[in-house]
Amino acid sequence: MALPEPLPWHEAPWRAFAAARRAGRMPHALLLWGPAGLGKGLLARRIAAALLCEAPEGEGPCGRCRACGLVAAGTHPDLTVTAPEEEGRPITVDAVRELGARLALASHGGGWRVAVLEPAERMNVAAANALLKTLEEPGPDTLLVLVSHLPGRLPPTVRSRCQRLRVPVPPAQEALAWLAARAPQAGPEAHEAALAAAHGAPLLAETLLAEGLLELRAAVLGAWEGARRDPVAAGAL
Ligand SMILES: [Zn+2]
Known part of the structure; x- marks a missing residue:
């Protein structure tokens, strides 16, 4: 190893x-x-x-x-x-x-x-x-x-x-370049979203991308947003 x-x-x-x-x-x-x-x-x-x-x-x-x-x-x-x-x-x-x-x-x-x-x-x-x-x-x-x-x-x-x-949080450009090399299939927009969600920590961003957690987060936020606009339907959440 x-x-x-x-x-x-x-x-x-x-x-x-x-x-x-x-x-x-x-x-x-x-x-x-x-x-x-x-x-x-x-x-x-x-x-x-x-x-x-x-x-x-x-x-x-x-x-x-x-x-x-x-x-x-x-x-x-x-x-x-x-x-x-x-x-x-x-x-x-x-x-x-x-x-x-x-x-x-x-x-x-x-x-x-x-x-x-x-x-x-x-x-x-x-x-x-x-x-x-x-x-x-x-x-x-x-x-x-x-x-x-x-x-x-x-x-x-x-x-x-x-x-x-x-151990410092790297500058965004450095972190994005590293993410692009590690997870090229995700694409630049996903890299930026993951890095933002991870507060600039590249390994955490990589985990979020790998586990599809960004989609989950977006889905949960979307559901809450819908519930806020429609409190009756919120009971179903
Ligand atoms: Zn050695």
């Missing part, structure tokens, strides 16, 4: 990470933040791959070696991903303790150990307190990557221990 191609709007946070690494100022924890639908989790995996890759090309991962393949497949033994067990559920204290225990072990490959928490704002209070212990006493060659579109919900004590990297 190959790593996905880097996304153009990840360039700025990627360069900030690479510069810190080059300067020997790698933090113990990163907080990747920005609106939903920008692929922050993919950037977290690219950062993990850059640290775990067996044949790095410049500062980036090669994308093809065994380690990159394991990162892409989510099975690299030195990469831990912690997420809620079910959509909408919290990240529990047990999950964070398990993460801490895994980071305390020696790395399998003799190099970095990376832990990704997503979405980090899903940690409950006990989980965040448990994470603080890991943030305060990180082992050597350990990187925690917190991914969040609601960083304001993280405790300040957690936020302040992370280097914050903002």
Whole structure:
């Protein structure tokens, strides 16, 4: 399995990470933040791959070696991903303790150990307190990557221990060009409508197009509009 191609709007946070690494100022924890639908989790995996890759090309991962393949497949033994067990559920204290225990072990490959928490704002209070212990006493060659579109919900004590990297919403032209390459069959009008509905987040726009959600949204809005004009018929909605 190959790593996905880097996304153009990840360039700025990627360069900030690479510069810190080059300067020997790698933090113990990163907080990747920005609106939903920008692929922050993919950037977290690219950062993990850059640290775990067996044949790095410049500062980036090669994308093809065994380690990159394991990162892409989510099975690299030195990469831990912690997420809620079910959509909408919290990240529990047990999950964070398990993460801490895994980071305390020696790395399998003799190099970095990376832990990704997503979405980090899903940690409950006990989980965040448990994470603080890991943030305060990180082992050597350990990187925690917190991914969040609601960083304001993280405790300040957690936020302040992370280097914050903002993942920006790309300019519309850049996002439309990317969408056109990814979903050419949809056409420019659909690209613009999807991007507007996704508040400029290209991956969310792509999902809306792929799942036909724009048509559904238009149908629902149309039905409501009809109901507003004809309140008697609204009872049938
Ligand atoms: Zn590689």
